[in-house]
Amino acid sequence: MQPQPLYEQIKHHVLDLIAAGSFRPGEKIPSEHMLAAELGASRLTVHRALRELTVGGVLQRVAGVGTFVAQPKASSTLIRLHNIADDIRSRGQVLSIRVHELARSKASRELAAKMEVPARSVIFHSLIVYCADGAPVQIENRNVSPAFAPDYLVQDFTKQSTTDYLQSIALPTQTEHEIQAVLPNESDAKLLEVMVSEPCMMVSRKTWVNNKVTTFTRFLHAGTRHTFLSQETLPSHQG
Numbered sequence: 527m528q529p530q531p532l533y534e535q536i537k538h539h540v541l542d543l544i545a546a547g548s549f550r551p552g553e554k555i556p557s558e559h560m561l562a563a564e565l566g567a568s569r570l571t572v573h574r575a576l577r578e579l580t581v582g583g584v585l586q587r588v589a590g591v592g593t594f595v596a597q598p599k600a601s602s603t604l605i606r607l608h609n610i611a612d613d614i615r616s617r618g619q620v621l622s623i624r625v626h627e628l629a630r631s632k633a634s635r636e637l638a639a640k641m642e643v644p645a646r647s648v649i650f651h652s653l654i655v656y657c658a659d660g661a662p663v664q665i666e667n668r669n670v671s672p673a674f675a676p677d678y679l680v681q682d683f684t685k686q687s688t689t690d691y692l693q694s695i696a697l698p699t700q701t702e703h704e705i706q707a708v709l710p711n712e713s714d715a716k717l718l719e720v721m722v723s724e725p726c727m728m729v730s731r732k733t734w735v736n737n738k739v740t741t742f743t744r745f746l747h748a749g750t751r752h753t754f755l756s757q758e759t760l761p762s763h764q765g
Contacts, residue, residue, distance in 0.1 A: 532567055536575035539565065541584065544595055544618045551618070554592045555585070584617065610656045610664050610745075611687040619658040623684050626717070627653035630672075630679065637669060640732060640742040650678045652688060655717050662718045665746040674740040692741065698733040705729050710746065718748045725749040 543549050556564070558572045565572070576593055579585045586596040595618075614621045631651045638645040650670040655662050668688055670678050674695065681691055706728045715722045729745045 533571050533575040533578070536561070536565060536567060536572060537579055540575070540579060541616050544584070545615055547618060549595045549618075551595050551597045554594050557592065609687055609689040610666075611690065614656065614658045614663065617658070620660070622657045622660065623687065624655040624657065624662075625652070625683050626655065627651065628679055628683065633669075637742065640739075641669060641671065642739045643671075648672055650675065652678075652683065654683060654688065656687070663747065665714055665717050666743060667746070668741060668743040671738070671740050674735065674738070696735045696740075698740065699736055700734040702732040703729060708746075710748075714746055718746070720748050720750075 540549075540555065543555075549555050555561075558569050558576065561567075561576075562569045562572045576585060576587070580587050580593070583596055585593050587593045611621055611623075629651055631649055632646045633641060633643060633649045635645045637649065638647060641647070641649060643649075650672055652666070652668045652670070654666045654668070656664045656666065666688065670688075670692070672678070675692060678691075681688075683691070708726050708728045710718060710720065710722055710724060710726050712722060714726075715724065718724070718726070720726075726749055727747045729747075731741075731743050731745065732739065733741045733743075
């Protein structure tokens with residue numbers, strides 16, 4: 527395995543310090559010059575690491591003043607969704623997971639089409655809410671292929687995210703996302719502890735492993751507690 531680039535190591539170093547409580551939200555972190563001396567890196571490398579953490583919403587840079595730990599707000603990439611549990615931990619917040627349902631069900635005609643199985647096929651279903659510092663951030667309504675994860679229903683998902691468990695079996699080889707702005711129904715509003723008039727973002731995600739559908743999941747996020755970030759490296763053009 528190739529070692530991580532130095533700027534990535536610096537990013538993880540800063541994230542670890544935030545997660546450990548060494549730097550709290552709103553606190554100023556050491557200057558680029560101080561970090562470069564402490565970590566044995568160039569200021570250019572440190573600058574890149576801090577810039578990427580700023581783009582990611584972890585840090586906030588104030589011109590002429592310094593760099594501060596941003597106030598936490600759950601954030602994940604738009605196209606390749608990060609594990610929400612990792613997002614919460616990376617901001618130094620306390621993760622808690624509420625399992626509202628973990629059961630076997632029969633696939634409706636609509637769900638069967640999504641899972642690419644016959645209608646009324648057995649599907650494993652979970653309804654889970656992820657919280658940051660006690661505040662609900664995401665509802666995860668997940669359907670899982672029993673053939674892919676036969677032990678899904680006996681896992682303790684209060685101690686690990688479903689994403690962590692499923693990816694320990696196999697990483698997806700293909701994903702599909704659909705993103706919609708919606709209003710929550712009464713049940714979802716109660717789980718998120720918001721009003722039914724609260725704008726929400728719903729992300730539907732379908733995953734495959736080796737051409738077999740493994741999961742179909744709907745994630746619902748309260749608009750005032752969650753943002754999406756998309757970052758892409760574009761090819762340079764020689765002029």
